[in-house]
Amino acid sequence: MSAAQPPRGRYSLKPRAASRGRRRPWLTNLTHKTPVSEPLKPEGAAVELRSVLVQAALLALLLLHPASWSLAGGYTIVDTAQERCYNNTHEILYPKPTDAFFGQDAQYQGNQPAYRDNGDGTVTDLTTGLMWQKDPGPKKTFREAVAGASACRLAGHDDWRLPTIKQLYSLILFSGMDPDPRSAGSSKQRPFIDTNHFVFQYGDAAKNERIIDSQYATSTQYVGKTMRGNDTMFGVNFADGRIKGYPISHPGRSGRTKRYYVMYVRGNTAYGKNQFHDNGDGTITDGATGLTWMKRDSGHLKAGENRDGKLNWEQALHWAENLEYAGHSDWRLPNVKELQSIVDYTRSPSTSKSAAMDPIFEVTSIANEGGKKDYPFYWSSTTHTRLHSGAAASYVAFGQSLGWMQSFRGGRQLMDVHGAGSQRSDPKAGDPSRFPYGRGPQGDVIRIYNFVRAVRGGKATPKTSGPKVEMTEAQYGGPGQGRRPEQATPPGMRPGAGPGRERGPGNFSRFVQRLDRNKDGKVSKSEFDGPANHFDHLDRDGDGYLSEGETPQGPPRGNR
Numbered sequence: 001m002s003a004a005q006p007p008r009g010r011y012s013l014k015p016r017a018a019s020r021g022r023r024r025p026w027l028t029n030l031t032h033k034t035p036v037s038e039p040l041k042p043e044g045a046a047v048e049l050r051s052v053l054v055q056a057a058l059l060a061l062l063l064l065h066p067a068s069w070s071l072a073g074g075y076t077i078v079d080t081a082q083e084r085c086y087n088n089t090h091e092i093l094y095p096k097p098t099d100a101f102f103g104q105d106a107q108y109q110g111n112q113p114a115y116r117d118n119g120d121g122t123v124t125d126l127t128t129g130l131m132w133q134k135d136p137g138p139k140k141t142f143r144e145a146v147a148g149a150s151a152c153r154l155a156g157h158d159d160w161r162l163p164t165i166k167q168l169y170s171l172i173l174f175s176g177m178d179p180d181p182r183s184a185g186s187s188k189q190r191p192f193i194d195t196n197h198f199v200f201q202y203g204d205a206a207k208n209e210r211i212i213d214s215q216y217a218t219s220t221q222y223v224g225k226t227m228r229g230n231d232t233m234f235g236v237n238f239a240d241g242r243i244k245g246y247p248i249s250h251p252g253r254s255g256r257t258k259r260y261y262v263m264y265v266r267g268n269t270a271y272g273k274n275q276f277h278d279n280g281d282g283t284i285t286d287g288a289t290g291l292t293w294m295k296r297d298s299g300h301l302k303a304g305e306n307r308d309g310k311l312n313w314e315q316a317l318h319w320a321e322n323l324e325y326a327g328h329s330d331w332r333l334p335n336v337k338e339l340q341s342i343v344d345y346t347r348s349p350s351t352s353k354s355a356a357m358d359p360i361f362e363v364t365s366i367a368n369e370g371g372k373k374d375y376p377f378y379w380s381s382t383t384h385t386r387l388h389s390g391a392a393a394s395y396v397a398f399g400q401s402l403g404w405m406q407s408f409r410g411g412r413q414l415m416d417v418h419g420a421g422s423q424r425s426d427p428k429a430g431d432p433s434r435f436p437y438g439r440g441p442q443g444d445v446i447r448i449y450n451f452v453r454a455v456r457g458g459k460a461t462p463k464t465s466g467p468k469v470e471m472t473e474a475q476y477g478g479p480g481q482g483r484r485p486e487q488a489t490p491p492g493m494r495p496g497a498g499p500g501r502e503r504g505p506g507n508f509s510r511f512v513q514r515l516d517r518n519k520d521g522k523v524s525k526s527e528f529d530g531p532a533n534h535f536d537h538l539d540r541d542g543d544g545y546l547s548e549g550e551t552p553q554g555p556p557r558g559n560r
Contacts, residue, residue: 074270075166075288077458078127079110080174080335083466086383086390088314088429094465100314103321105174105335105382108460113173115197120155123197128170129268133160135199136216139259142233142248145217152264160264165220165234165421166272167265169243169340171198174394178240178386178425183211192241198263202239214239215246217260222419224350227405232419234345235260241384241394243340245401245419274342276360282326284360289341291334291458294325298452299364299376301325309364309376310449313393313428316379320454331454336380336394338455340423343396348420349374355398356420361453368402369445370414375399376451377426384425388470392425395450404443417442426450434524434544446544522546 082105085094095102114126123132133154140148145162152160176192179202183189186202191214193200203213215235222232222245232245247258275287278295285292299309303319311319320333344358355363355375368374377395384392401424403417418424427448435446515523522545528535538546 074268075272075274075286075341076111076128077289077291077337077341078125078170079112080105080172080337080382081113082106082174082335082382084383084470085466086385088391090388090390091469093469094463101317103317103332103381105380106466107463108332108335108381109463110335110338110459110461113194115194117197118155122155122157125170128167128271130163130167130170130271131157131266132171132198133262133264134197136261136263140217140262141257141259142217145260145262146219148262149264154264157266159266161266162217162219162262163265164272165218165236165243165345166341166343168216168218168236168263169337169423170271172236172238172241172337174241174336174382174384176238176241176385177388178384179211180387181210181212186211189239191238193238200238201261212237212239215244215260217246217262220345221248222348222421223346223352224348224416224419226401226416226419228415234419234421242425243418243421243423245417245422272341274344274358276358278360279326283328285457286342289338289458291338291341292456293342293361294331294454295360296362297364297376297378299366300362303452304449309451310447311379311452312448312450313379313426316450316452317381320381320452323454325454328456330456332456332460333379333381333452334455336382336396336423338458339378339380339396339453342453343398343421345421349400350416357398363398364451366399368400368414370402374402375420377424377447378453379450383428391427393428394423394425397422397424402438402445403440404437404445412437412443414445417444430544437525439539439544 084091085101085104085106086092087101092101094107095104111127116124116126117134118124118131121134123134124130125132133152149160149162152158154160171194172192173194174192175190177190179186179189189202189211191200191202201214202211203209205211215237217235218233220234222234224232226232226245227247230245231248233248234243235246236243246260249257270288273288277285277287279285279292282295283292284295297309298304298311298316298319302309304310304315317333320331323329323331325331342358342361343356345356346352347354347356347358349355357363357375363375366374366376375398377397377399380394380396382394383390384394386392397418397420400416400420401418401422402414404412404414405417407413424444426446430448432446432448437443438445511523515527515529517527524545525535528546535546
C-alpha cells in the first residue's frame, strides 16, 4: 500500500464543538476558498485578480452561448432550493454547528436555479444551459413522447429530444410540498418545479386521476423490470417530488395505456454524463460535477450503533459532518440532487448483479426484506415535506426499489416496484418494524436506517440563517405559548408531550376510541378497518400509527 493512501476503512469522527472553527470558514474568496481574514501578498493578489477575470469571461461566454456548456464539464448540479431546516417532525431555526440536525440541505447553498423565458414557448436554464419546452401540453403515451421529439419544431428548432432522467431531474425544486393524495384542490399546493417559468398541472380528478398524477416522461428506461415484469421508464413526478419507474405500456387507472406529461429539451447533450476519476486515496472525483465522493460507504466504515453502516437521518447528518476521511474533514451529507448524480442507470441488481452505481465505487451489499442479496438506500440531506410536516427525508435507491404489492392470490408480494435509481423518502426516525408491509399505494418498504456516502467539494456555500419559520397555531400549538419554534408542539401531541406520548384519553375522538383495541392511544395499521391505502393517506407523519390529529374528518371522498 502506498504511503499516500490511508489504510482501507481508516477514518475518525471529531467532537463536533472542537472542529467547526478551523474546518469550515464561513467566508471564503471566490476561487481558492482562502479565508477572507488572511491578507494576500501583492503577487498573490495579482494572480487572484487574473483568475477572477478569467472566470468572469468564461461565465459571460457560457451565458451568451449555452451550447458551450459542454466545454465546462457539462454537468452543473442545480441547487434543490430548499431554504428551510427541519428536525424529525417539523421546521426549526437553522441549527448551529454544535446542534443536532446541523449540516442539512438548506445550510449549504449550491448553484441557484435561474431561468430565462425566451418569449417563444421555450425557457433557458441559465445554470445548466439546457433549453426547455415551457408548456408540456396534453399527456402522451411513452411511445408518443419518443416519436414526438423528432417532429417537434418549437421556436424554429429541429433538435428537440426527450430528456434523460438526469436532465429532467435538474428542474426539480425541494421547496415543493408533497400534497395529500385525497385532496381535490390545488390552490394551496406547492409543486416541485418553478411555476413562474413552466406550465404545470396536477392530476385531473375528472379523468379519474389523483392529484399526484403529474408524472413526466424521460428517455431513460430501466434495464430491469418492475412490478410483475413491466417494461419501465424512469420519470419525475413534480407533484410529489420523486423519481419512480413507470410502465411504458401497462394500462393505467383509466384502463388505457398510461400517459405522461412531456417537456422536450435541447442543448448541452453532455448534461448527466459523469467523468469519474479514482484519486487513489479512497476518494472518487467526478470531473463533470466537481464533486468528490467517498469511494466506500458507511457500511465499509462500520458506522452506527451496530457497526453495520445503518443510520437514521439525524445520525447520518452527524456522521457525515464529523467525518475525517482520506485526509479531509469537510465532508457533508449530499443533497438529493448531488446524490442522484452518481446513479448509473445502465446497471441494476437483476441485470449487472450490482448496485446502480459505477463499479469504480465500492458498495456494501445487504440482505433485503425478502432475504436476498441487494444494495442500500442512501440518505440525502434533503427533507421531503408533506402537509407542512418535516418527518421524512429523501433517499436514492441504489438497489431494488422494493414494495409490498397485493398478490392476485391474496396477501402481499415483495417486488421491485420503482427500479434501482428511484428517489423516494423514508421517515427520519422511528421503528421500521411498525411498517411490516411498507406504506403508500405500492407498499414502499420502510427502512429508516439507511446508508451514507459522504461528499465534498462542488459549490456548497454555508448558510447560517434562512427565511422566517412558518409556524401556525394548528401546526405547532400556536404563538404565545412561550416556546421557540424548535420547541413547539408537533401535530397530534399535547404541549409538553414527547414523541409517542399522545393526548390523554379524555380527548380521544370516537374514531380512536372505536378502533384502538390495545388502548395505547393510537390506531395501528392492523387495527384500522378501512382500505390500506386510506391508512397511508391519513398517516401524515409516517410513523405507522394514526393519532387524534390524523383521524379522518368524515367518510372518504368516494363515499360522500
